[in-house]
Amino acid sequence: MQILPFYMVCDESGSMSGPGVDAINDALPELHQEISTNPSVADKTRFALIGFSTQASVLQPLADLSELTELPSLSASGVTSFGSAFRLLRGTIEKDVEALKAEGHDVYRPVVFFLSDGIPTDDDWRSALGELHAEKFRYAPKIIAFGISDADAAIISEVANFKAFIQESDKVSPAVALREFASSLTRSIVNSATSMAAQGGEGFQLQVEDQVTGFSSLSLDKM
Template sequence: MQILPFYMVCDESGSMAGEGVDNINSALPELHQEISTNPSVADKTRFALIGFSTQASVLQPLADLSELTQLPSLSAGGVTSFGDAFRLLKKTIEKDVTDLKAEGHDVYRPVVFFLSDGIPTDEGWQTDLEELNSFRYAPKIIAFGVSDADTATITEVANFKAFIQQERTVSPAMALREFASSLTRSIVNSATNMSAQGGEGFQLQVDEHVPGFTSLSLDKL
């Protein structure tokens, strides 16, 4: 089979407590329902959920969503260690892609949807990001910043697309739900495109514009 792995990497630091994690948690069942009930989408995609704060952890290992009854919930506490998230992501992707290939699947480059509402509290996270971006299964990263996220940091994390919340026009709660909706649409549309192309000339289908967010340029001098 041809498989496209998606990873949702979500900030679980203390600043996400309350409405932050609540809104993501309320959106996860909708994502699960949308993907798991569409066989042509579920067959071609795999989904994993990683949370990070002081440390990062795999909350949901990479799986076919049609084989799960529900997704785990996020919880908030601790600080914001970007480096730990990138180290765990690299380790997890390497194992997942290796396992899928061993099962005989054709695996497309993984896609990461990264969400944070703040500024990294650890030093040296850029080194961990560079190592993630330079290894053989380096993912395409779409980064979203909400609330107090720093525009320059979100731009640096992304290597495919970056978005920052429009604070004056949308609430953090609405922005978080739009983030989850964009992830769902990307999974569905990418799998649909894969089916239409028969695996030939497949292109990742990610929103150019997400309601409540400003798209950031990734051009670097």
């Protein structure tokens, strides 16, 4: 089979407590329902959920969502260690892709939806990001980064290598922005799998929106 792996990497630091994690937790069942009940989408995609704060952890290992009854919930505490997220993500992607290939699947480059509401509290996060972005990393993912609340637009742009978005705080609340983030992720998975099926795996293009309600797109040009 041809498989497109998606990773949702969410900030679980203390600043996300209350409406932040509540909005994501409310949206996860909808994401699960939309994808798991569409066989042509579920067959071609795999989904994983990673949470990070002081440390990072794999909350949901990469899976076919049609084989799960529900997704785990996020909880908020601790500080914002970007580095722990990037290190765990790199190792997890490498293990997951190797496992899929060993099963005989053709695997597309992984896609990461990264979300944070703050500024990294660790000093070495850029070196961990560099290892994730590095050309020598055979499975370096495409990263779509979203920033809400106090997130720094320049840092969110630096994390991304495909697309980046920052909350329009004067137009929507963080809770509304988070729901739109989850909806955008769901649509991207569905539309990408549909495109893959239509093309028969030939000339496939990742389907990610250029505009997301409540967010402004950011330039990824590096100077």
